[in-house]
Amino acid sequence: MLRVAVPNKGALSEAAMSMLSEAGYLQRRDRKELVLVDEENGIEFFYLRPRDVAVYVGSGILHLGLTGRDLFQDARVETGAKEVMGLGFGRSTFRLAGPRGTFSSAEDLAGKRVATSYDALLDHWFTQQGIPDVEVVHLDGAVESAVRLGVADAIADVVETGNTIKAAGMETFGEPVMKSEAILISGNGTANEDDAAIERATQRLIRRLQGVLVARQYVMMDYDIRRSDLDAATEVTPGLESPTISPLADPNWVAVRSMVPAKKTNQLMDELYELGARAILVSSIHACRI
Ligand SMILES: Nc1ncnc2c1ncn2[C@@H]1O[C@H](COP(=O)(O)OP(=O)(O)OP(=O)(O)O)[C@@H](O)[C@H]1O
Numbered sequence: 001m002l003r004v005a006v007p008n009k010g011a012l013s014e015a016a017m018s019m020l021s022e023a024g025y026l027q028r029r030d031r032k033e034l035v036l037v038d039e040e041n042g043i044e045f046f047y048l049r050p051r052d053v054a055v056y057v058g059s060g061i062l063h064l065g066l067t068g069r070d071l072f073q074d075a076r077v078e079t080g081a082k083e084v085m086g087l088g089f090g091r092s093t094f095r096l097a098g099p100r101g102t103f104s105s106a107e108d109l110a111g112k113r114v115a116t117s118y119d120a121l122l123d124h125w126f127t128q129q130g131i132p133d134v135e136v137v138h139l140d141g142a143v144e145s146a147v148r149l150g151v152a153d154a155i156a157d158v159v160e161t162g163n164t165i166k167a168a169g170m171e172t173f174g175e176p177v178m179k180s181e182a183i184l185i186s187g188n189g190t191a192n193e194d195d196a197a198i199e200r201a202t203q204r205l206i207r208r209l210q211g212v213l214v215a216r217q218y219v220m221m222d223y224d225i226r227r228s229d230l231d232a233a234t235e236v237t238p239g240l241e242s243p244t245i246s247p248l249a250d251p252n253w254v255a256v257r258s259m260v261p262a263k264k265t266n267q268l269m270d271e272l273y274e275l276g277a278r279a280i281l282v283s284s285i286h287a288c289r290i
Pocket residue numbers: 009010011012050051067068069070071090091092117140141158159160161180181
Protein backbone atom coordinates (compact mmCIF):
# COMPACT_ATOMS: atom_id res chain seq x y z
CA MET A 1 0.00 0.00 0.00
CA LEU A 2 1.04 3.58 -0.64
CA ARG A 3 1.96 5.20 2.68
CA VAL A 4 1.29 8.95 2.96
CA ALA A 5 2.10 11.39 5.79
CA VAL A 6 -0.41 14.13 6.63
CA PRO A 7 0.09 16.95 9.22
CA ASN A 8 -1.94 16.06 12.33
CA LYS A 9 -2.25 19.63 13.68
CA GLY A 10 -1.25 23.23 13.06
CA ALA A 11 -1.69 25.61 10.17
CA LEU A 12 -1.56 22.98 7.40
CA SER A 13 -3.57 20.13 8.90
CA GLU A 14 -7.20 20.99 8.07
CA ALA A 15 -6.39 22.28 4.59
CA ALA A 16 -4.31 19.19 3.78
CA MET A 17 -7.15 16.89 4.82
CA SER A 18 -9.74 18.89 2.83
CA MET A 19 -7.57 18.70 -0.26
CA LEU A 20 -7.21 14.94 0.09
CA SER A 21 -10.97 14.55 0.66
CA GLU A 22 -11.65 16.64 -2.42
CA ALA A 23 -9.32 14.33 -4.31
CA GLY A 24 -11.56 11.42 -3.33
CA TYR A 25 -9.58 9.92 -0.46
CA LEU A 26 -10.96 8.92 2.91
CA GLN A 27 -9.74 11.11 5.77
CA ARG A 28 -9.94 10.61 9.52
CA ARG A 29 -13.05 11.88 11.34
CA ASP A 30 -11.54 11.83 14.78
CA ARG A 31 -8.49 13.95 15.66
CA LYS A 32 -7.20 11.11 17.82
CA GLU A 33 -6.86 8.68 14.91
CA LEU A 34 -3.18 8.15 14.03
CA VAL A 35 -3.61 5.98 10.94
CA LEU A 36 -6.39 5.63 8.40
CA VAL A 37 -6.54 2.91 5.76
CA ASP A 38 -8.31 3.80 2.51
CA GLU A 39 -8.71 0.27 1.16
CA GLU A 40 -10.47 1.28 -2.03
CA ASN A 41 -7.61 3.54 -3.12
CA GLY A 42 -4.84 1.33 -1.73
CA ILE A 43 -3.49 4.08 0.55
CA GLU A 44 -2.62 4.34 4.22
CA PHE A 45 -2.58 7.85 5.73
CA PHE A 46 -0.39 8.53 8.77
CA TYR A 47 -1.20 11.64 10.83
CA LEU A 48 2.10 13.04 12.09
CA ARG A 49 3.50 16.24 13.55
CA PRO A 50 4.04 18.70 10.69
CA ARG A 51 7.78 18.85 11.41
CA ASP A 52 8.14 15.08 11.34
CA VAL A 53 6.55 14.50 7.91
CA ALA A 54 9.82 15.20 6.06
CA VAL A 55 11.76 12.95 8.42
CA TYR A 56 9.54 9.91 7.73
CA VAL A 57 9.50 10.49 3.97
CA GLY A 58 13.20 11.39 3.82
CA SER A 59 14.18 8.19 5.57
CA GLY A 60 12.10 6.04 3.20
CA ILE A 61 9.60 4.82 5.80
CA LEU A 62 6.68 6.57 4.10
CA HIS A 63 6.37 7.12 0.35
CA LEU A 64 4.77 10.58 0.22
CA GLY A 65 3.98 13.45 2.55
CA LEU A 66 2.21 16.78 2.72
CA THR A 67 4.22 19.43 4.53
CA GLY A 68 5.41 23.04 4.30
CA ARG A 69 8.32 23.93 2.01
CA ASP A 70 9.99 25.70 4.96
CA LEU A 71 9.59 22.65 7.21
CA PHE A 72 10.93 20.41 4.44
CA GLN A 73 14.03 22.57 3.95
CA ASP A 74 14.57 22.82 7.69
CA ALA A 75 14.54 19.01 7.99
CA ARG A 76 17.59 18.84 5.64
CA VAL A 77 16.54 15.56 4.07
CA GLU A 78 17.16 16.59 0.43
CA THR A 79 19.09 13.41 -0.26
CA GLY A 80 16.12 11.23 0.79
CA ALA A 81 13.15 13.22 -0.53
CA LYS A 82 12.15 15.81 -3.11
CA GLU A 83 9.39 18.34 -3.69
CA VAL A 84 6.84 17.03 -6.20
CA MET A 85 4.38 19.93 -6.39
CA GLY A 86 3.08 23.02 -4.63
CA LEU A 87 -0.40 22.58 -3.19
CA GLY A 88 -1.56 26.21 -3.28
CA PHE A 89 -2.41 26.62 0.43
CA GLY A 90 -0.48 27.43 3.63
CA ARG A 91 1.33 30.25 1.89
CA SER A 92 3.71 32.23 4.07
CA THR A 93 7.08 33.91 3.97
CA PHE A 94 10.01 33.20 6.24
CA ARG A 95 11.51 36.51 7.32
CA LEU A 96 13.97 38.25 9.56
CA ALA A 97 12.52 40.68 12.09
CA GLY A 98 13.87 42.89 14.82
CA PRO A 99 12.90 45.77 17.10
CA ARG A 100 11.60 48.72 15.03
CA GLY A 101 14.37 50.86 13.57
CA THR A 102 17.23 48.55 14.59
CA PHE A 103 18.21 46.55 11.51
CA SER A 104 17.84 47.27 7.82
CA SER A 105 19.46 44.29 6.11
CA ALA A 106 20.57 40.72 6.83
CA GLU A 107 24.21 41.89 6.79
CA ASP A 108 23.50 43.86 9.99
CA LEU A 109 23.17 40.52 11.78
CA ALA A 110 26.88 39.61 11.56
CA GLY A 111 28.01 38.74 15.08
CA LYS A 112 24.43 38.87 16.44
CA ARG A 113 22.07 36.29 17.96
CA VAL A 114 18.98 35.27 15.94
CA ALA A 115 16.21 33.16 17.47
CA THR A 116 14.13 30.78 15.35
CA SER A 117 12.38 27.41 15.27
CA TYR A 118 13.94 26.75 11.86
CA ASP A 119 17.62 26.70 12.82
CA ALA A 120 18.93 24.34 10.14
CA LEU A 121 17.24 26.35 7.39
CA LEU A 122 18.52 29.62 8.82
CA ASP A 123 22.07 28.41 9.48
CA HIS A 124 22.29 27.18 5.91
CA TRP A 125 20.94 30.49 4.59
CA PHE A 126 23.39 32.67 6.57
CA THR A 127 26.26 30.48 5.29
CA GLN A 128 24.97 30.79 1.71
CA GLN A 129 24.68 34.56 2.08
CA GLY A 130 28.20 34.74 3.50
CA ILE A 131 27.10 36.58 6.66
CA PRO A 132 29.60 35.62 9.36
CA ASP A 133 29.35 34.78 13.05
CA VAL A 134 25.57 34.68 13.42
CA GLU A 135 24.56 32.71 16.48
CA VAL A 136 21.32 30.89 15.72
CA VAL A 137 19.34 30.32 18.93
CA HIS A 138 16.79 27.49 18.76
CA LEU A 139 13.34 28.07 20.26
CA ASP A 140 10.33 25.80 19.89
CA GLY A 141 7.78 28.56 19.28
CA ALA A 142 6.55 32.00 20.36
CA VAL A 143 9.79 33.26 18.85
CA GLU A 144 8.51 36.85 18.82
CA SER A 145 9.17 37.14 22.55
CA ALA A 146 12.86 36.26 22.21
CA VAL A 147 14.17 39.80 21.72
CA ARG A 148 12.07 41.38 24.45
CA LEU A 149 13.21 38.69 26.86
CA GLY A 150 16.86 39.16 25.88
CA VAL A 151 17.71 35.74 24.48
CA ALA A 152 18.37 37.12 20.96
CA ASP A 153 18.91 40.39 19.04
CA ALA A 154 16.60 39.47 16.16
CA ILE A 155 14.33 36.63 15.04
CA ALA A 156 13.52 34.68 11.90
CA ASP A 157 10.00 33.29 11.67
CA VAL A 158 6.98 32.43 9.57
CA VAL A 159 5.09 35.58 8.59
CA GLU A 160 1.63 35.40 7.13
CA THR A 161 -0.34 38.58 7.90
CA GLY A 162 2.53 40.16 9.86
CA ASN A 163 0.21 40.78 12.83
CA THR A 164 2.23 38.73 15.32
CA ILE A 165 5.48 40.56 14.49
CA LYS A 166 3.74 43.95 14.72
CA ALA A 167 2.07 43.12 18.02
CA ALA A 168 5.50 42.29 19.46
CA GLY A 169 6.79 45.79 18.55
CA MET A 170 8.97 44.46 15.75
CA GLU A 171 9.31 44.92 12.00
CA THR A 172 10.59 42.68 9.22
CA PHE A 173 13.73 43.71 7.35
CA GLY A 174 15.71 42.51 4.33
CA GLU A 175 14.44 40.25 1.58
CA PRO A 176 12.40 37.19 2.66
CA VAL A 177 14.62 34.21 3.47
CA MET A 178 12.11 32.08 1.54
CA LYS A 179 8.54 31.82 0.30
CA SER A 180 6.66 28.80 1.51
CA GLU A 181 3.45 26.93 0.81
CA ALA A 182 2.20 23.44 1.44
CA ILE A 183 3.92 20.94 -0.83
CA LEU A 184 3.78 17.25 -1.71
CA ILE A 185 7.08 15.48 -1.14
CA SER A 186 8.11 12.01 -2.24
CA GLY A 187 10.85 9.74 -1.02
CA ASN A 188 13.64 8.59 -3.30
CA GLY A 189 12.30 5.07 -3.29
CA THR A 190 11.94 2.12 -0.99
CA ALA A 191 12.71 -1.44 -2.01
CA ASN A 192 10.96 -4.69 -1.01
CA GLU A 193 7.47 -3.57 -1.98
CA ASP A 194 5.39 -3.94 -5.10
CA ASP A 195 7.09 -0.98 -6.80
CA ALA A 196 4.80 -0.93 -9.82
CA ALA A 197 1.66 -0.72 -7.66
CA ILE A 198 3.22 2.00 -5.47
CA GLU A 199 4.24 3.97 -8.54
CA ARG A 200 0.72 3.70 -10.03
CA ALA A 201 -0.92 4.84 -6.77
CA THR A 202 1.60 7.70 -6.54
CA GLN A 203 0.90 8.92 -10.07
CA ARG A 204 -2.85 8.70 -9.39
CA LEU A 205 -2.54 10.77 -6.24
CA ILE A 206 -0.47 13.40 -8.06
CA ARG A 207 -3.00 13.61 -10.91
CA ARG A 208 -5.88 13.86 -8.46
CA LEU A 209 -4.19 16.68 -6.53
CA GLN A 210 -3.42 18.48 -9.79
CA GLY A 211 -7.12 18.08 -10.63
CA VAL A 212 -8.13 19.66 -7.33
CA LEU A 213 -5.72 22.56 -7.93
CA VAL A 214 -7.16 23.20 -11.38
CA ALA A 215 -10.76 22.86 -10.17
CA ARG A 216 -9.98 25.43 -7.46
CA GLN A 217 -8.15 27.85 -9.73
CA TYR A 218 -10.23 27.70 -12.92
CA VAL A 219 -13.85 28.19 -13.96
CA MET A 220 -15.63 27.15 -17.13
CA MET A 221 -16.70 30.02 -19.38
CA ASP A 222 -19.31 29.65 -22.16
CA TYR A 223 -20.32 32.36 -24.61
CA ASP A 224 -21.74 32.99 -28.07
CA ILE A 225 -19.84 35.12 -30.57
CA ARG A 226 -20.06 36.09 -34.24
CA ARG A 227 -17.80 33.95 -36.41
CA SER A 228 -16.08 37.13 -37.61
CA ASP A 229 -15.03 37.97 -34.02
CA LEU A 230 -14.03 34.43 -33.06
CA ASP A 231 -10.27 34.84 -33.43
CA ALA A 232 -10.19 37.93 -31.23
CA ALA A 233 -12.36 36.20 -28.61
CA THR A 234 -10.34 33.00 -28.46
CA GLU A 235 -7.22 35.09 -27.95
CA VAL A 236 -8.89 36.34 -24.75
CA THR A 237 -9.89 32.78 -23.71
CA PRO A 238 -7.33 30.39 -25.20
CA GLY A 239 -8.24 27.61 -22.74
CA LEU A 240 -5.73 25.20 -21.24
CA GLU A 241 -5.08 23.47 -24.54
CA SER A 242 -7.58 24.91 -26.98
CA PRO A 243 -11.21 26.14 -26.60
CA THR A 244 -14.18 24.05 -27.77
CA ILE A 245 -16.06 25.73 -30.63
CA SER A 246 -19.56 24.52 -31.59
CA PRO A 247 -21.88 25.67 -34.38
CA LEU A 248 -25.17 27.43 -33.54
CA ALA A 249 -28.46 27.39 -35.48
CA ASP A 250 -27.55 30.84 -36.81
CA PRO A 251 -24.58 30.12 -39.15
CA ASN A 252 -23.01 33.50 -38.39
CA TRP A 253 -22.61 32.65 -34.70
CA VAL A 254 -20.68 30.00 -32.74
CA ALA A 255 -20.60 28.87 -29.11
CA VAL A 256 -17.25 28.83 -27.32
CA ARG A 257 -16.36 26.89 -24.16
CA SER A 258 -13.06 27.48 -22.41
CA MET A 259 -11.44 27.13 -18.98
CA VAL A 260 -10.25 30.45 -17.57
CA PRO A 261 -8.47 31.47 -14.32
CA ALA A 262 -11.18 32.10 -11.69
CA LYS A 263 -9.49 35.30 -10.51
CA LYS A 264 -9.82 36.86 -13.98
CA THR A 265 -13.53 35.99 -14.45
CA ASN A 266 -14.96 39.51 -14.44
CA GLN A 267 -12.14 41.09 -16.40
CA LEU A 268 -12.51 38.45 -19.12
CA MET A 269 -16.31 38.82 -19.23
CA ASP A 270 -15.87 42.60 -19.74
CA GLU A 271 -13.36 42.04 -22.55
CA LEU A 272 -15.54 39.41 -24.25
CA TYR A 273 -18.67 41.56 -24.00
CA GLU A 274 -16.82 44.47 -25.59
CA LEU A 275 -15.75 42.15 -28.42
CA GLY A 276 -19.44 41.32 -29.06
CA ALA A 277 -19.78 38.09 -27.07
CA ARG A 278 -23.22 37.49 -25.56
CA ALA A 279 -24.83 34.92 -23.22
CA ILE A 280 -21.57 34.71 -21.27
CA LEU A 281 -21.99 32.02 -18.62
CA VAL A 282 -19.54 31.03 -15.91
CA SER A 283 -19.73 27.76 -14.01
CA SER A 284 -17.49 26.24 -11.41
CA ILE A 285 -15.56 23.03 -12.05
CA HIS A 286 -16.45 20.34 -9.57
CA ALA A 287 -13.56 18.03 -10.42
CA CYS A 288 -11.22 17.46 -13.33
CA ARG A 289 -8.34 15.41 -14.60
CA ILE A 290 -5.97 17.38 -16.79
N1 LIG B 1 -0.08 31.73 9.89
C1 LIG B 1 0.73 30.69 9.93
N2 LIG B 1 1.31 30.35 11.07
C2 LIG B 1 2.15 29.30 11.16
N3 LIG B 1 2.46 28.52 10.14
C3 LIG B 1 1.93 28.82 8.97
C4 LIG B 1 1.04 29.89 8.80
N4 LIG B 1 0.66 29.91 7.53
C5 LIG B 1 1.29 28.90 6.95
N5 LIG B 1 2.06 28.24 7.80
C6 LIG B 1 2.89 27.07 7.53
O1 LIG B 1 2.57 26.00 8.40
C7 LIG B 1 3.73 25.26 8.73
C8 LIG B 1 3.96 25.27 10.22
O2 LIG B 1 2.99 24.49 10.78
P1 LIG B 1 2.69 24.51 12.33
O3 LIG B 1 2.36 25.88 12.77
O4 LIG B 1 1.70 23.46 12.54
O5 LIG B 1 4.11 24.06 12.86
P2 LIG B 1 4.81 24.52 14.15
O6 LIG B 1 4.48 25.94 14.42
O7 LIG B 1 6.23 24.15 14.00
O8 LIG B 1 4.16 23.59 15.21
P3 LIG B 1 3.59 24.05 16.62
O9 LIG B 1 2.21 24.59 16.31
O10 LIG B 1 3.59 22.81 17.43
O11 LIG B 1 4.50 25.12 17.11
C9 LIG B 1 4.87 25.93 7.99
O12 LIG B 1 5.04 25.28 6.76
C10 LIG B 1 4.34 27.33 7.77
O13 LIG B 1 4.93 27.97 6.65
